[in-house]
Amino acid sequence: MPRYGKAVLSPDLLADLRPITDDEVATFERDGVVHLPGVLNPALLAAMAEPLEAVLASPEVADLGAMVGGTDGTFAAGTDHFRTHPDFAAFSCRSPLPSIAAVLLRSQSLWLVEDSVLVKEPGSPHRTQFHTDLGYFHLRGTQICTTWAPLDHAGPASGMVQYLPGSHRWTQDFRPNYFVDPEPLADTLGEVIPDILADPALAEALITFEVAPGDVVIHHARTIHGGPANTSATRRRAISVRYGGDDVRHFRKIGVPATRWQLAALPGTPLADPDWPQVHRPRPPRASAASGFPT
Ligand SMILES: O=C(O)CCC(=O)C(=O)O
Numbered sequence: 663m664p665r666y667g668k669a670v671l672s673p674d675l676l677a678d679l680r681p682i683t684d685d686e687v688a689t690f691e692r693d694g695v696v697h698l699p700g701v702l703n704p705a706l707l708a709a710m711a712e713p714l715e716a717v718l719a720s721p722e723v724a725d726l727g728a729m730v731g732g733t734d735g736t737f738a739a740g741t742d743h744f745r746t747h748p749d750f751a752a753f754s755c756r757s758p759l760p761s762i763a764a765v766l767l768r769s770q771s772l773w774l775v776e777d778s779v780l781v782k783e784p785g786s787p788h789r790t791q792f793h794t795d796l797g798y799f800h801l802r803g804t805q806i807c808t809t810w811a812p813l814d815h816a817g818p819a820s821g822m823v824q825y826l827p828g829s830h831r832w833t834q835d836f837r838p839n840y841f842v843d844p845e846p847l848a849d850t851l852g853e854v855i856p857d858i859l860a861d862p863a864l865a866e867a868l869i870t871f872e873v874a875p876g877d878v879v880i881h882h883a884r885t886i887h888g889g890p891a892n893t894s895a896t897r898r899r900a901i902s903v904r905y906g907g908d909d910v911r912h913f914r915k916i917g918v919p920a921t922r923w924q925l926a927a928l929p930g931t932p933l934a935d936p937d938w939p940q941v942h943r944p945r946p947p948r949a950s951a952a953s954g955f956p957t
Pocket residue numbers: 780790795808810823887888889900902
C-alpha cells in the first residue's frame with residue numbers, strides 16, 4: 663500500500679501466531695464478542711507505543727473528557743491514523759488482524775473501515791458510555807467488527823471494556839452518543855441505548871476480560887459495549903481497528919459527523935480501495951491434482 667508510506671515495523675512482528683479455533687468463531691457468533699488470547703506478538707504492541715505517543719501529541723487526537731467539562735486530559739481518542747502514519751497502516755493492514763476478522767465474520771474479502779487510539783490515563787474518571795459502533799458508521803451490513811488490542815495489561819479496575827453478550831442480535835438500531843456522555847447525538851435516528859447499569863438483569867449480564875498485550879477482544883458492530891473509569895495506577899492504552907466484509911455498503915446516516923472519505927463514498931456502493939483499503943482477499947481456488955480443475 664504505497665500510498666501510506668513505508669512501514670517501519672519489522673515483518674516478523676506482523677507474522678501470524680495461531681489459527682482461530684471453531685470454538686472462538688462460535689463464541690463470536692453467539693455472544694457478539696470474543697476474547698482471543700495471544701493472537702498478536704506482544705513485541706508488536708510494544709513497538710506501537712512510540713507511534714501511539716506520536717498521534718497522542720498530534721491534532722488527530724481529542725480530549726474526550728473535555729466534552730463533559732473535564733480538564734484533566736485523561737481520556738484521549740483519535741481515528742484514522744492509518745491514513746497518516748505508516749505504522750498504524752501496517753498494524754491494521756498487514757498484522758494478523760485482517761485474517762482473524764475475516765474468519766470471525768465469515769467474509770471472503772475484508773476492508774479497513776477505521777482505526778482508533780483509546781487511552782484512559784490512571785485515575786481517569788471518564789466512563790465510556792454504552793453504545794454500538796454501527797451507530798457511528800456511515801455503513802450498513804452484517805459483516806462489521808471492531809478489534810480492540812491493549813498495549814497494557816487491562817482489567818475492570820483500569821477501565822477494560824464491558825460487553826453485553828447477545829446484544830448484536832437485538833433488532834433495534836441505536837443512536838450514537840457523545841461517548842463520554844450518554845446523550846444521543848442531535849438529529850440521529852434510532853433508539854436511545856437503554857441505561858444498562860440501571861437495569862439489574864442487563865448489568866448482571868455484562869462480561870469483561872483480563873487482557874494482556876498480544877490479546878485481542880473482537881466485538882460485532884451491533885454489540886452494546888462501554889467501559890468504566892480507570893481507577894488503577896496504570897495506563898490503559900489500546901488500538902482498535904474496525905473492518906467491514908462482503909455485504910457492507912456505504913449508507914449515509916443523518917446527524918452523524920462524516921469524514922471527507924465518508925462524504926466522498928457513494929451510498930449503496932461496497933467498500934473499495936484506495937480510501938477503504940482491501941486488507942484480505944479470497945483464497946485462490948486450489949487446483950485438483952487429479953483433474954487439473956480448480957476445486
Ligand atoms: O476503549 C474504550 O473505552 C471503548 C472502546 C470502544 O468503544 C471501541 O473500540 O469500539
